[in-house]
Amino acid sequence: MGQEESEPIIVMMENHWSIHNRDKDRGNYLPQVLIIGAGISGLVCGRILKDTGFRVKLLEARDRIGGRIWTERSMGFPCELGASWIHGKLGNPLYKWCLNQSFEVMSIPYGGIWFYEDGIPSSHYSIIWQYKKTILGCLSIYLRYRVKQFINNSNIRYDVSVEELASFLYKNLKPQERRFLKWIVELVEAINGAPAGELSIKEVGISEIFKSNLVIKDGYDVLINDVSNGLDIETGVTVKAIEHSRKRVLVHTSKGRYTSDICVITVPLGVLKAGDIDFIPPLQSEKIMAINRIGYGGVLNKVVFTFKNRFWEKGHERITRLPEITDENNEFFGYWADFSRQSGVPCLVAFAGGAGALKMDKELSDKEIKDIAFNSLKRIFGEKVPVPDSWKITRWFSDPFSRGSYSYGSPGSSGAHRRILSEPCQNRLFFAGEATEPDNYGTVHGALLSGVREARRIHGIFCCKDEDYGRIPWR
Ligand SMILES: Cc1cc2nc3c(=O)[nH]c(=O)nc-3n(C[C@H](O)[C@H](O)[C@H](O)COP(=O)(O)OP(=O)(O)OC[C@H]3O[C@@H](n4cnc5c(N)ncnc54)[C@H](O)[C@@H]3O)c2cc1C
Structure with a gap:
């Protein structure tokens, strides 16, 4: 395997852990595996297969591994430009x-959401109380939609976009x-990394931000x-x-041709949607339909600010403000999280x-985005906001190797489309990656599970269904 013309060099290193605590030697009868993409799904799949022979x-x-997990250290601390959190402990x-x-993991941000108006904070309890009628009214309409959806499960007519409902x-x-x-709509858009017009109402669930979200300290x-x-x-x-x-x-690659017996494709759905990889022969029409149907191509971006001194109250780790009805959408940096306990310096992430x-x-431009974020912070805290000491922004949409942040449910898409996406072609091509998981898509653990799923599938087909x-x- 490797570049067609040359012999592969397989580097052996000391393992921290191994499924069998050693590299199993099964000789040459197992297929050679080429994995496209070294994000968490590709790495997990590769590691299991390698450890089992x-x-x-x-x-x-890219010139780095990890894909949409990208910990950047130029500001002097582990700054997450891609995934930040492990969503929940259970399971x-x-x-x-x-x-x-x-x-070591840390629960960040901790505590409730603080809504600021002219520099004065109110807890989410008081906001909920203030808007109780609005919330109940919206909830009852939303629930009626969901019940209709449930009754007509197979009927996509009731699957409308968040924008339509709003x-x-x-x-x-x-x-x-x-x-x-x-x-609420802006928060749902940020959580799902998608514009409301492309997002199914099935995705409305803001419980994510109240879950125990953990960051890895290092x-x-x-x-x-x-x-x-x-x-x-x-x-x-x-x-x-x-x-x-x-x-x-x-x-076929930018550095020549590689051959193998089987191939696991883990590139983001956005890369498949854009047709950046040519499949010869073309993928089956059902798979192409699934690629088109599943939502991808919106974005969740971050702006990271560090400051010399902390100017906001200790314990306020989730900070926001209610947008004016007249606010332009592109002024939204309405949700900020305090990562100072992880970074060791005053740090806010929008x-x-x-x-x-x-x-x-x-x-x-980077500077224009930074200025919009800075002004949003001033609208929350008032003029006392100091100029940031250092800053970073992300552009996951313009990145040709992600083309968006993660997959989401667009109206009319379902878990069945994701299952079709994950099906192998002639037991030669296998598909993993967050978008192929029917339940945990859009997450790191979903991507991990997809890597395990394809390793199991390959074991089942080629050698050892009950691999331990x-x-x-x-586990
Ligand atoms: C801003 C942001 C915040 C997020 N926050 C969270 C969070 O807090 N918690 C959470 O659970 N999830 C979060 N996610 C989602 C999570 O990061 C992803 O679901 C997960 O990392 C995807 O892993 P993957 O292996 O499926 O894909 P990727 O990590 O994207 O790996 C695919 C790899 O394929 C490579 N590739 C692409 N095209 C080619 C090509 N043509 N040739 C070769 N290689 C190619 C890419 O460079 C990439 O390394 C976030 C994502 C983003 C962008």
């Missing part, structure tokens, strides 16, 4: 992995009440380093085309989603 190589387009393999490997609700609200609904990439240990990975190799026949797979974030990502994964650290 397969010859594995990963090709990664989350990432939490178990951290426990087993003694990676404009219906707006009509029934007084101007002041609309501010609260606008905040950075998410400790998991990337842990799982990639000993794997043969080539970075800076962009895959352009994948040719497969009944006998082998031929992969989250931007929806159409405004998309526009900024495509059209504005007992030593996996996330």
Whole structure:
């Protein structure tokens, strides 16, 4: 395996852990595996297969591994420009992995949401009380929609977009009440990384921000380093085309051609949607339909600010303000989280989603985005906000190797589409990655589970259906 013309070099390194505590030697009868993409799904799949005796190589387009997990350290602390959190402890393999490997986790941000108006904070309890009628009215309409959806499960007619539902609700609200609904919609857009017009109402659930969200003290990439240990990975190799026949797979890249027996494709759905990889022969029409149907191509971006001194109250770790009804969408940086306990310096991170974030990502300069975020902070705290000491912004949409932040449910898409996306082609091409998971898509643990799923599938087809994964650290 490897570049067609040369012999592969498989680097063997000391493992932190191994499913069998050694590399199983099954000789040459197992297929050679080429994995496209060294994000968490590709790494997990590769590591399981390698530890169980397969010859594995990963090709990664970027000059770093981890994909949408990107811990950046130039500000002097582990700053998460991609995924920040492990969402919940219960049943989350990432939490178990951290426990087993003694990676320290912290609950950040902690406590309730603080709504600021002219520099004066109100707790979410008082806002909920103030807007109780609005909330109940919206909830009852929303629940009626969901019940209809449930009754007509197979009927996509009732699957409307968040925007459609919101404009219906707006009509029934007084101007002041609309501010609260606008905040909810903007939050839902940020959580799902998608504009409201493309997002199914099935995705409305803001419980995420109240879940116990954990950060890894030393950075998410400790998991990337842990799982990639000993794997043969080539970075800076962009895959352009994948040719497969009944006998082998031929992969055309920016650095030449690679052959293997089977190939696991883990690139983001946005890369598949954009047609950046040519499949020869083309993928089946059902799979193409699934690629088109599942939502992807919105964005969640971040702006990270650090300050010399803290100017906001200690304990206020979730900070926001209700948007004015007249606010332009692209001014939204309405939700800030305090990461100072992790970074060790005063640090606020803004989250931007929806159409405004998309526009900024495509059209504005770094400085313009930074200024919008700074002004948003001033609207929360008033003029006392000091100039940030250092800052970073992200552009996940313009990034050609992500083309958005993560997949979401668009109206009319369902878990069935994700299952179709995950099905192999002629047992030569296999598909993993967050978008292929029917339940936990859009998350790191979903991506991890998709990598395990495809490793199991490959075991089942080629050797050992009941392979023992007992030593996996996330079990
Ligand atoms: C801003 C942001 C915040 C997030 N926050 C959270 C969070 O708090 N918690 C959470 O659970 N999830 C979060 N997520 C989602 C999570 O990061 C992803 O679901 C997960 O990391 C995806 O892993 P993956 O292996 O499926 O894909 P990726 O990590 O994208 O890996 C795919 C790899 O394929 C490579 N690739 C692409 N094209 C090519 C090509 N042509 N040739 C070769 N290689 C290619 C890419 O460079 C990439 O490394 C967030 C994502 C973003 C963007």
